Amino acid sequence: MDEKDIRNIGVLAHVDAGKTTLVEQILYKSGVISSLGSVDKGTAHTDNMEIEQQRGISIKSAEANLIWNNIEINLIDTPGHIDFSSEVERSLCILDGAILVISAVEGVQPQTEIYFKALKTMKIPTIIFINKIDRIGADIERVLNEIDNLLTDSGLSFSVFEPETQQYSDILYLLDDNLNYDTYKAEKENLIETLADKDDILLERYINGETIDLKLIKDRLKQLAYECRVYPIVYGAALRGLGIIELLDLLTLLIPSASKKHNGELSAIVYKIKRDKVLGKLAYLRLYEGQIQSRDIIYNFTKDTEEKITHIRKLQGQKEMDFNKAVAGDIVCVSGLRKVSIGDILGNPSGIPVAPKIATPLLTVQVFPKQDGDYIKLVEVLEELDEEDPLLNFQNIKERNELHIQIMGMIQIEILENILKSKFDLDVRFGNPSIIYKETPLKKGIGFEAYTMPKPCWAIVKFEIEPLPRGQGLIYESKVRTEDIKLRYQREIESHLPKTLEKGLYGWEVTDLKVTLIEGEDHVMHSNPGDFHIATAMGIMNGLAEVGTALLEPIIAFRISVPEEVGGKVLNDIVQMRGGFDSPVIMNGTFTIEGEMPMATSVNYPAHLGIISSGKGIISTKFSGYRPIPLDLGAMRERVGVNPLDRAKYILFARNAIK
Numbered sequence: 219m220d221e222k223d224i225r226n227i228g229v230l231a232h233v234d235a236g237k238t239t240l241v242e243q244i245l246y247k248s249g250v251i252s253s254l255g256s257v258d259k260g261t262a263h264t265d266n267m268e269i270e271q272q273r274g275i276s277i278k279s280a281e282a283n284l285i286w287n288n289i290e291i292n293l294i295d296t297p298g299h300i301d302f303s304s305e306v307e308r309s310l311c312i313l314d315g316a317i318l319v320i321s322a323v324e325g326v327q328p329q330t331e332i333y334f335k336a337l338k339t340m341k342i343p344t345i346i347f348i349n350k351i352d353r354i355g356a357d358i359e360r361v362l363n364e365i366d367n368l369l370t371d372s373g374l375s376f377s378v379f380e381p382e383t384q385q386y387s388d389i390l391y392l393l394d395d396n397l398n399y400d401t402y403k404a405e406k407e408n409l410i411e412t413l414a415d416k417d418d419i420l421l422e423r424y425i426n427g428e429t430i431d432l433k434l435i436k437d438r439l440k441q442l443a444y445e446c447r448v449y450p451i452v453y454g455a456a457l458r459g460l461g462i463i464e465l466l467d468l469l470t471l472l473i474p475s476a477s478k479k480h481n482g483e484l485s486a487i488v489y490k491i492k493r494d495k496v497l498g499k500l501a502y503l504r505l506y507e508g509q510i511q512s513r514d515i516i517y518n519f520t521k522d523t524e525e526k527i528t529h530i531r532k533l534q535g536q537k538e539m540d541f542n543k544a545v546a547g548d549i550v551c552v553s554g555l556r557k558v559s560i561g562d563i564l565g566n567p568s569g570i571p572v573a574p575k576i577a578t579p580l581l582t583v584q585v586f587p588k589q590d591g592d593y594i595k596l597v598e599v600l601e602e603l604d605e606e607d608p609l610l611n612f613q614n615i616k617e618r619n620e621l622h623i624q625i626m627g628m629i630q631i632e633i634l635e636n637i638l639k640s641k642f643d644l645d646v647r648f649g650n651p652s653i654i655y656k657e658t659p660l661k662k663g664i665g666f667e668a669y670t671m672p673k674p675c676w677a678i679v680k681f682e683i684e685p686l687p688r689g690q691g692l693i694y695e696s697k698v699r700t701e702d703i704k705l706r707y708q709r710e711i712e713s714h715l716p717k718t719l720e721k722g723l724y725g726w727e728v729t730d731l732k733v734t735l736i737e738g739e740d741h742v743m744h745s746n747p748g749d750f751h752i753a754t755a756m757g758i759m760n761g762l763a764e765v766g767t768a769l770l771e772p773i774i775a776f777r778i779s780v781p782e783e784v785g786g787k788v789l790n791d792i793v794q795m796r797g798g799f800d801s802p803v804i805m806n807g808t809f810t811i812e813g814e815m816p817m818a819t820s821v822n823y824p825a826h827l828g829i830i831s832s833g834k835g836i837i838s839t840k841f842s843g844y845r846p847i848p849l850d851l852g853a854m855r856e857r858v859g860v861n862p863l864d865r866a867k868y869i870l871f872a873r874n875a876i877k
């Protein structure tokens with residue numbers, strides 16, 4: 219049993235590309251389900267939440283397990299809508315390979331680019347599936363060009379489709395061990411030429427006129443796919459079951475299996491948390507190395523704690539079954555780990571991939587229970603949801619009885635409202651969402667604090683603060699010797715810095731800056747670690763007040779397609795929203811425009827676009843970064859608690875002398 223090949227394959231796509239339909243077909247063709255469900259009828263097997271069926275969109279990532287060509291595949295179906303991309307981000311750390319679905323009609327969307335870039339950065343071998351080739355308006359050539367221009371020039375098509383005759387075929391037979399190559403000389407030459415273009419080993423042989431046999435072609439192709447130097451492309455129509463077998467064959471042929479290092483030290487990552495009425499908290503893990511057995515005590519590297527696993531469950535087809543043990547490569551659900559959070563590493567951290575950030579909540583919103591009596595229950599439920607999705611960043615501001623969460627967009631609010639009602643029987647109302655602004659220092663300067671009174675305390679710190687280019691976040695450095703400030707106090711300063719920077723002069727997180735500790739002093743007798751928290755907060759705020767901060771607002775990149783006659787209106791709207799755009803493209807009566815605009819002015823634009831285009835408009839967006847704006851166009855955030863700039867009061871507050 220230990221020697222089986224496992225592949226954990228993510229399915230990623232922009233919403234409506236046909237991902238759920240494709241997964242349904244894969245499950246059907248591999249015999250996991252005996253009848254085909256349909257997204258349009260709300261019967262798709264992976265959309266098992268009530269709201270997913272009603273809305274026809276996936277919210278949570280869902281796994282299914284199947285066998286193809288004797289290889290066990292865990293398929294991880296991820297949500298396509300940008301509002302749920304945090305689920306995609308979490309799934310990326312557990313993948314051996316991926317299928318990226320692109321619609322042959324709508325083509326490469328901004329969200330597709332984000333997913334592909336993440337897959338490429340993480341070097342996850344990926345097969346691209348161009349779906350909906352049966353639909354009117356499908357244009358494979360155009361999509362191939364978009365892949366070439368926007369995603370990668372290393373695409374390699376394995377499908378052949380004649381739109382006039384609707385004839386579908388593939389070139390996978392060229393990789394068949396029993397093929398008589400003499401008959402297919404030209405096709406083979408073609409394939410070798412294409413591959414030689416991307417691979418020096420084949421190129422050398424080709425130039426020298428040496429024989430290139432099938433084994434070598436396959437070996438090199440596998441290697442190229444593994445190194446992400448070739449991205450195989452398959453076309454198909456999920457709705458009609460076209461191209462599915464070819465996709466699965468190619469997947470088992472080209473995507474390498476998970477490591478089988480079952481005997482090494484445990485190395486696993488938690489990618490999902492769920493609650494079960496009977497078993498309590500469930501943690502979903504991907505094992506990269508080693509094995510686990512029920513009743514094992516395992517080490518949580520992230521939290522530096524040990525806990526005992528009570529149950530292990532694994533998917534078989536679509537059912538979760540009890541197992542005594544799991545090995546490297548497996549994806550399992552375990553109970554007993556009460557302290558774990560999403561992203562925790564169990565055992566050895568080396569070898570666990572790190573996913574780039576693709577999901578950024580840009581809005582914050584207040585949640586109100588409709589019945590006052592529901593307040594405490596709502597807090598509990600939001601804590602539970604926050605555990606499942608830490609990006610919600612649930613804040614319970616007790617001083618004011620306010621509940622705040624961060625969200626990605628308006629659809630997420632609608633879905634949360636529905637989940638709170640259907641799963642927890644809670645009626646809630648959401649306030650108007652507000653934009654999450656940020657701040658950045660305006661220039662270089664110094665922040666100083668000598669916190670030496672009232673005794674006992676002693677922490678002197680001097681920081682240099684300087685702005686960095688957009689997107690750099692926070693960089694910290696210490697130039698102070700440990701003779702002046704002991705290492706353990708220096709660690710306190712460093713670990714407390716992000717907390718201090720959560721609220722700048724206008725109440726927003728301060729980002730894109732370098733902070734250098736340039737001078738300081740501790741005291742053998744009077745210093746406590748807490749003194750350095752207090753001094754850091756006051757020193758940094760003092761420095762920010764000195765240099766001043768600029769307000770930054772989130773910007774989104776968009777692509778909008780509307781019927782030609784609505785184009786002028788859309789351009790006008792974009793200008794009104796303080797947006798900018800490239801030259802529009804008009805083709806076959808469709809007007810397409812790309813550009814950037816502030817999130818603040820465009821939150822409700824998708825709904826408006828639907829109205830002005832009679833439902834025919836398509837807008838697709840991605841977060842493109844933060845940009846400075848004048849203060850009067852943004853907003854300040856009221857600070858809860860005492861501002862460290864109010865020095866005397868802050869010291870009393872930090873010492874718990876006042877509330």
Ligand code: GDP
Pocket residue numbers: 231232233234235236237238239240257258274275276298349350351352353454455456457458
């Ligand atoms: P997802 O949002 O990516 O999961 O996409 P869905 O699987 O929900 O499909 C979106 C819509 O496209 C549904 O109405 C499907 O029936 C339809 N669809 C999916 N695949 C195909 C296809 O191959 N051909 C056609 N014509 N329609 C498709």
